[in-house]
Amino acid sequence: MPEIKVTPLGAGQDVGRSCILVSIGGKNIMLDCGMHMGFNDDRRFPDFSYITQNGRLTEFLDCVIISHFHLDHCGALPFMSEMVGYDGPIYMTHPTKAICPILLEDFRKITVDKKGETNFFTSQMIKDCMKKVVPLNLHQTVQVDDELEIKAYYAGHVLGAAMVHIKVGSESVVYTGDYNMTPDRHLGAAWIDKCRPDMLISESTYATTIRDSKRCRERDFLKKVHESIERGGKVLIPVFALGRAQELCILLETFWERMNLKAPIYFSTGLTEKANHYYKLFITWTNQKIRKTFVQRNMFEFKHIKPFDRSYADNPGPMVVFATPGMLHAGQSLQIFKKWAGNEKNMVIMPGYCVQGTIGHKILNGQRKLEMEGRATLDVKLQVEYMSFSAHADAKGIMQLIRMAEPRNMLLVHGEAAKMEFLKGKIEQEFSIDCYMPANGETTTVTTNPSVPVDISLNLLKREMALGGPLPDPKKPRAMHGTLIMKENSLKLVSSEQALKELGLNEHQLRFTCRVQLQDPHSDNDTLHRIYTHLKSVLKGYTIQHLPDGTVMVESIVIKVSSSAEDANTKVLLLSWIYESVYRSLRVWQPPTLDIFLR
Amino acid sequence: MDEPECDDVLDDWFIESLKTYKDLYVYQLECPTKVIEWTSGRTVCVAGYGSSKNEILELRLPPKLFANENKGLCAERDFKVVHGGFTDGPVHCLKHVPGTRCVVSNDGRSSELQVWELGGEDSDVIRRTGSVAGRSVVSEGGSRIAARLSSQPQVLHGARSGDVQLTELTSGQPLYKLETDSADPLSSLQFVTDAVFLACCCNGNVYIADTRTAAAPQLSPPPVSSGESVLWWTDASSGSSCLDPTSCRIVRLSSSGQAVISDLRNQREAASQAQLDVQSHHCNLDDVTVSWAPALDGCIAVSGFSGAVQIYNTSVWRTELQEAQPLFQHRGHTVSSQPDDGVFVTSHVWHPERPRTLLSAASDGSVHVWDWVDQSAGS
Numbered sequence: 001m002p003e004i005k006v007t008p009l010g011a012g013q014d015v016g017r018s019c020i021l022v023s024i025g026g027k028n029i030m031l032d033c034g035m036h037m038g039f040n041d042d043r044r045f046p047d048f049s050y051i052t053q054n055g056r057l058t059e060f061l062d063c064v065i066i067s068h069f070h071l072d073h074c075g076a077l078p079f080m081s082e083m084v085g086y087d088g089p090i091y092m093t094h095p096t097k098a099i100c101p102i103l104l105e106d107f108r109k110i111t112v113d114k115k116g117e118t119n120f121f122t123s124q125m126i127k128d129c130m131k132k133v134v135p136l137n138l139h140q141t142v143q144v145d146d147e148l149e150i151k152a153y154y155a156g157h158v159l160g161a162a163m164v165h166i167k168v169g170s171e172s173v174v175y176t177g178d179y180n181m182t183p184d185r186h187l188g189a190a191w192i193d194k195c196r197p198d199m200l201i202s203e204s205t206y207a208t209t210i211r212d213s214k215r216c217r218e219r220d221f222l223k224k225v226h227e228s229i230e231r232g233g234k235v236l237i238p239v240f241a242l243g244r245a246q247e248l249c250i251l252l253e254t255f256w257e258r259m260n261l262k263a264p265i266y267f268s269t270g271l272t273e274k275a276n277h278y279y280k281l282f283i284t285w286t287n288q289k290i291r292k293t294f295v296q297r298n299m300f301e302f303k304h305i306k307p308f309d310r311s312y313a314d315n316p317g318p319m320v321v322f323a324t325p326g327m328l329h330a331g332q333s334l335q336i337f338k339k340w341a342g343n344e345k346n347m348v349i350m351p352g353y354c355v356q357g358t359i360g361h362k363i364l365n366g367q368r369k370l371e372m373e374g375r376a377t378l379d380v381k382l383q384v385e386y387m388s389f390s391a392h393a394d395a396k397g398i399m400q401l402i403r404m405a406e407p408r409n410m411l412l413v414h415g416e417a418a419k420m421e422f423l424k425g426k427i428e429q430e431f432s433i434d435c436y437m438p439a440n441g442e443t444t445t446v447t448t449n450p451s452v453p454v455d456i457s458l459n460l461l462k463r464e465m466a467l468g469g470p471l472p473d474p475k476k477p478r479a480m481h482g483t484l485i486m487k488e489n490s491l492k493l494v495s496s497e498q499a500l501k502e503l504g505l506n507e508h509q510l511r512f513t514c515r516v517q518l519q520d521p522h523s524d525n526d527t528l529h530r531i532y533t534h535l536k537s538v539l540k541g542y543t544i545q546h547l548p549d550g551t552v553m554v555e556s557i558v559i560k561v562s563s564s565a566e567d568a569n570t571k572v573l574l575l576s577w578i579y580e581s582v583y584r585s586l587r588v589w590q591p592p593t594l595d596i597f598l599r
Numbered sequence: 600m601d602e603p604e605c606d607d608v609l610d611d612w613f614i615e616s617l618k619t620y621k622d623l624y625v626y627q628l629e630c631p632t633k634v635i636e637w638t639s640g641r642t643v644c645v646a647g648y649g650s651s652k653n654e655i656l657e658l659r660l661p662p663k664l665f666a667n668e669n670k671g672l673c674a675e676r677d678f679k680v681v682h683g684g685f686t687d688g689p690v691h692c693l694k695h696v697p698g699t700r701c702v703v704s705n706d707g708r709s710s711e712l713q714v715w716e717l718g719g720e721d722s723d724v725i726r727r728t729g730s731v732a733g734r735s736v737v738s739e740g741g742s743r744i745a746a747r748l749s750s751q752p753q754v755l756h757g758a759r760s761g762d763v764q765l766t767e768l769t770s771g772q773p774l775y776k777l778e779t780d781s782a783d784p785l786s787s788l789q790f791v792t793d794a795v796f797l798a799c800c801c802n803g804n805v806y807i808a809d810t811r812t813a814a815a816p817q818l819s820p821p822p823v824s825s826g827e828s829v830l831w832w833t834d835a836s837s838g839s840s841c842l843d844p845t846s847c848r849i850v851r852l853s854s855s856g857q858a859v860i861s862d863l864r865n866q867r868e869a870a871s872q873a874q875l876d877v878q879s880h881h882c883n884l885d886d887v888t889v890s891w892a893p894a895l896d897g898c899i900a901v902s903g904f905s906g907a908v909q910i911y912n913t914s915v916w917r918t919e920l921q922e923a924q925p926l927f928q929h930r931g932h933t934v935s936s937q938p939d940d941g942v943f944v945t946s947h948v949w950h951p952e953r954p955r956t957l958l959s960a961a962s963d964g965s966v967h968v969w970d971w972v973d974q975s976a977g978s
Contacts, residue, residue: 208723210659212676213611213625220676223617258614366672388674395680396629422723424774426654429685 001447004173004199006028008413008440011235018073019046020175020201020413025055025168028063028149030057031175031201031549035107037355040117045076047403047441048084056085063144066092068161068178069099071107071355081132082125089144090102093152094135094279101130103240110357112234136162155179155190157391159282165195170450174405184214187391192405198448202398204415204437207423211394217387221248221253224349224385229263229318233345233382238333238360240326244351244389252320256304266308268323268332300512308332313339329358338378341370351389372385395423402431404597409446410435446529454491455482457498511581517564518571527544527571528552528561612934620968622956625659625931626678630654631964633886633945635695636702636718640951642681643958644691644702645966646911655680655704655725656718660968678966684725697769700718703731703754707741710734710758714768731771734762745788745796753811754785755788755796763788763798765810774825775803787833791847791863799833803851807863822851822859823874830884831856833852834899836891837861848901850913852889854879857920858899860913867934871916873923877904886945898926901942906933908959910971914973922940927971932961 354360647653691707710733803821887903897914
């Protein structure tokens with residue numbers, strides 16, 4: 001039976017690195033190639049030795065697909081393609097292709113320049129890797145080769161995030177990457193059609209959580225900003241991605257209007273430059289509805305939000321500043337941070353994950369004394385707030401997605417099996433499908449039952465129907481007689497005569513004969529007649545004829561009687577039948593039975 | 600779900616909430632619950648009440664709620680489903696047995712109790728381990744449950760005053776039966792000390808009994824009230840900390856909004872009372888709950904009449920009936936739903952230690968965790 005095999009790669013059970021290998025219909029696909037952000041050694045990379053012990057991966061993989069730009073999904077990509085070696089296609093959506101290299105370069109700089117790592121990919125490797133990228137549009141089927149096709153679906157979560165549908169023949173797999181089912185202010189919710197894949201692969205990271213509402217997270221954000229402003233403090237918000245920064249800006253703008261607040265809000269120039277670039281990407285990516293409401297407020301044309309100038313950082317009084325980069329590892333956000341860190345009335349709000357080695361990471365771990373260049377130490381007295389705005393599906397979201405796609409099997413990665421038995425039971429119960437939870441390095445094999453579509457010729461269909469009996473239906477299959485022709489990519493079922501004609505072959509009939517000896521003193525004709533009468537009485541339901549040419553026919557079996565040349569009392573019965581008729585469920589009776597009767 | 604229509608209302612209430620709540624968390628369960636039961640200082644059990652199969656979940660509260668010094672560094676605001684299981688029927692009443700990982704539930708349509716094991720570290724499945732038969736078979740209303748406060752796993756249960764029984768969980772043996780001729784439907788059962796309990800009836804009668812004696816229970820009749828055929832709900836202040844059972848206070852709330860405080864030692868006289876502004880929006884009052892705050896002296900919470908949870912400070916009430924205004928109203932459930940939905944609060948609980956933290960659940964499946972600000976403080 002055909003199988004689909006899924007193996008999450010990498011050592012260790014914990015979350016933090018997505019890289020899944022799928023084998024389907026003879027094709028091998030790598031889904032995501034993430035970095036584990038918690039480790040500094042080889043454990044941060046997926047374990048590619050599963051694919052091959054040494055050597056390049058090109059011949060073992062048909063393609064690589066990246067779901068979105070987060071480093072735990074693409075962080076190991078340049079390492080895989082340039083240091084381990086892979087020259088095949090790498091598929092990702094347009095926004096992912098635009099944003100990935102920037103994040104990878106930032107990440108590389110932090111890891112190499114700041115932490116002095118050596119076994120790491122270079123800037124050139126990132127560029128070479130991105131040359132292998134083939135961009136995807138939503139809902140557009142892409143032929144990777146003659147047999148393998150892929151299609152991207154909207155996943156929500158972050159700009160450019162996609163769920164991907166992979167199909168080989170009539171087998172298919174859907175991989176979700178990270179997604180969310182509750183609409184976000186600027187991203188909307190994931191959507192997929194009832195594609196009924198053989199397997200739906202999803203992260204289980206948030207599968208056992210129930211998510212706090214977006215509005216409460218926003219409330220917390222506004223509350224913190226407001227409290228700082230009220231006590232005369234300054235608030236720094238380091239941001240990276242366009243979507244998040246703009247969303248927070250709209251939130252603050254609405255709030256400032258409502259509360260009639262006067263403190264200035266600034267966004268740094270670095271952000272504006274990037275904003276122009278991403279704006280185009282963003283507009284084509286989001287859906288109609290969101291585009292309308294979002295685009296109306298043309299980016300950064302706010303009443304209360306103004307471009308930042310370096311000198312403003314020293315102005316007295318409360319203010320809010322959005323600045324890049326997002327992890328406080330360099331540039332303007334770091335400069336501002338250094339100026340404001342010493343005052344406990346101030347605040348820094350980190351809206352996302354920070355990579356190890358960055359100031360952002362250190363302060364989020366509670367560090368209150370930082371070593372800066374030139375052995376200077378910085379006392380961190382300002383308030384540090386970590387807020388998570390990223391949209392993820394939770395337990396309810398997974399159920400919604402399964403309802404949408406209607407997969408035949410479910411597979412959850414990155415979770416502890418013991419902690420997910422309830423979810424597994426819930427999925428199995430509600431949808432009557434199997435739910436698998438392989439550990440990293442463990443392969444799950446699922447047999448599929450692909451239906452093979454075959455065209456049947458009209459003649460054959462009519463002939464079968466003329467035989468009578470019930471019409472065939474999925475619950476009551478019936479056996480039929482025909483010839484299967486495989487030509488190009490189609491399968492045809494035709495009658496044997498038609499097949500022979502198409503193939504230009506002559507039909508041959510196989511006729512078997514056997515001779516049975518009997519002792520019988522009667523004349524040939526009498527013996528034949530007695531045989532005829534006997535058969536008529538024991539083989540009811542069959543067509544038995546006594547023909548004028550001196551033969552008896554039972555269906556298509558011919559019986560002749562002749563006397564032996566040596567002895568007139570020895571009769572020889574000649575039985576003859578065509579190969580086909582044996583299978584018309586007619587038993588060929590044993591000579592001894594007849595013998596006994598005739599005596 | 601689309602935000603647009605509710606946006607403005609949400610905005611107003613949410614912006615106001617910046618001042619009125621210290622903390623606020625809003626969750627949506629797949630199915631509504633009418634039970635919220637603490638199973639530890641950080642975990643609660645909820646369960647569905649649909650007519651056939653339901654889920655029973657043990658949820659861990661968000662770490663951010665409990666992070667004290669480093670609250671800012673904790674970004675985790677989600678509930679974690681630590682254990683889950685399936686029931687065959689609705690869950691109308693659910694109680695945790697202290698000192699164990701066991702909960703006992705009732706489906707509201709019979710007197711039988713279901714016993715569940717919540718599971719430990721090695722598995723996340725809640726399993727049904729047995730059942731406890733009621734003293735008599737009852738077809739409607741269902742049983743109330745109270746777990747004994749000490750470490751022996753015993754449950755007090757019954758649907759009417761005449762069929763209250765204390766059963767040992769492991770053996771299923773009845774240890775004590777409340778002997779009374781009456782058969783008043785119960786609104787709750789509650790232990791005030793390890794041995795003394797209250798059987799509170801819907802008609803306002805409260806029976807006070809001691810499991811150590813066979814003596815007849817004391818009966819405290821309902822307070823004089825204005826309306827006819829009113830229903831009553833009762834709560835006694837913190838059982839385990841009441842070393843002297845006679846110093847416990849009882850609050851009784853009627854379906855017309857009359858609240859009466861009395862002393863367990865002397866129930867004939869109302870210590871104080873008030874007419875509450877419960878704004879009853881719907882006629883089905885199955886889920887009214889009144890509860891004393893465990894860590895906020897004199898405060899009670901009231902829910903079930905509408906989509907709001909009201910907090911009242913009873914220490915300012917007097918012996919003559921007067922109107923009282925709530926100290927605080929949590930209107931989050933109404934505000935987040937569509938106006939015609941008729942959302943009502945199905946359950947609420949106070950946090951056992953944090954003075955102003957509550958959890959509330961509503962008929963639309965929402966569950967809120969909130970820590971309110973006493974705006975009158977300092978005055």
